[in-house]
Amino acid sequence: MTDSEGRRIPVIIDCDTGVDDALALLFAVRHPGLDLRAVTCVAGNTDVDGVVRNTLTVLERAGAPEIPVARGAARPLIEPARSARHVHGTDGMGDLGLPAPTRAPAEADAVTLLRREILASPSPVTLIPTAPLTNIALLLRTHPEVTRNIERIVFMGGAVACGNATPVAEFNVWHDPEAAAVLLTAGVPITMYGLDVFQRVVVPGARVRRLRESPDPGARLAGDLLSHRPASPGAGADPDAGGIGDAGAVCSVVDPAGLTTRPLPVEVSLAPGPTRGQTVVDRRPRPGEAEIHTGVRERALVDVALDVDVDRFVALYLDTVAGPRGPGAPAPDPR
Structure with a gap:
């Protein structure tokens, strides 16, 4: 997909690479309709220095070492950092034994690089x-x-139903709820x-095995990463299947028609206790007594993803990462 004037869509990914962040980077680098202008790193799945290392390694394996990468926050705004190494391995990349990157990150910090690249982009990012x-x-x-130069923010985070970090809170939002609350008041269009939907887009085991046998380093890495996610939904019947996770958010930028969204008010629970980090999504057809009695009627709306065309996104992902692509290559057909 390109924009309305046929140009590649300028995107910036802010990540905590991470197995599925790596899958997202591989897709973004290889889709010919995307112009990945920069990648910024933050503590999350592993410590921020590990995130920087993993990000640089993935970009090199994907054949895109020139994309600027910057180190960002080492901890949340208020709380200490809490990693997800039990999911992503001690190195954050499934303990695949990947080589160290051959280059260093940019001298600029993540916020500086984000500002520079957003404002320098000839079209909104x-x-x-x-x-x-x-x-x-x-x-x-x-x-x-x-x-003023952000087209939309598409973030992987939150949940309408169940969480994973807690019964009601998803990891990215739970890790820094105050930061998520700031995002939701950004004043730009937002997709959650x-x-x-994150848990539903699963690549069948046969396709994972085919990727792992590819002669292309980037495609082979995608297969190895997918094989690290045996706990993905559907793995009981297909133990080699793997979820694309964060990569689905990037797929939705390329192919928004594959995602069913609804504009809904979303708030983040910031109070201490069992609901901290919950994204409270208001699906009621009309305001309730709380809004009536407080006089709060108008709230910012977020395009919340409620359903996804799984087969469409799986095909889009596989067609894109299966081999090297460039700006001149035909875009994969998402249908």
Whole structure:
């Protein structure tokens, strides 16, 4: 997909690489309709230095070492960092034994790089955070002028139904709830790609095995990463299947028709206790007594992902990462 004038869509990914963040980077680098302008790193799945290392390694394996990468926040705005190494391995990349990157990150910090790349883009940028939202909150509070050149923020985070970090809170939002609350008041269009769709896009085991046998390093890495996710939905019947996770948010930028969204009010629970980090999605058809008695009627709306065309996104992902692509290659057909 390109924009209305046939140009590649400028995107920036803010990530905590991470197995499925790596899958998202591989897709973004290889889809000919996307112009990945920068990648910024934040603590989340592993510590921020590990995230930087993993990100640089993935870009090199994908054949895109020139994309600028910057180190960002080492901890949430208020709380200490809490990793997800029990899911992503001690190195954050499934303990695949990948080589160290051959280059260093940019000298600029993540917020500086985000501001620079957003304002320098000739057309509005789509910002895709697939991580805790600390860098994004710092950017929006420090440099609010960037919003004039942001087309949309598509973030992987939150949940309408069940959480994973807690019964009601998804990891990225739970890791830094205050940052997520800042994002939701950014004043730009926002899409929430939450657990409700995140957990459903699963690549069949046969296709995972085929990727792992590819002679192309990037495609082979995608297969190895997918094989690290045996707990994905559907794995009971197909133990080699793997979920694309965060990559689905990037797929939705390329092919928004594959996602069913609804504009709904969303708030983040910030109070201590069992609901901290919950994304409270208001699906009621009309305001209730709480809004009537407080006089609060108008609330900012978020395009909340409620359903996804699984086969469409799986095909789009596989067609894109199966081999090297460039700006001149034909875009995969998402249908």
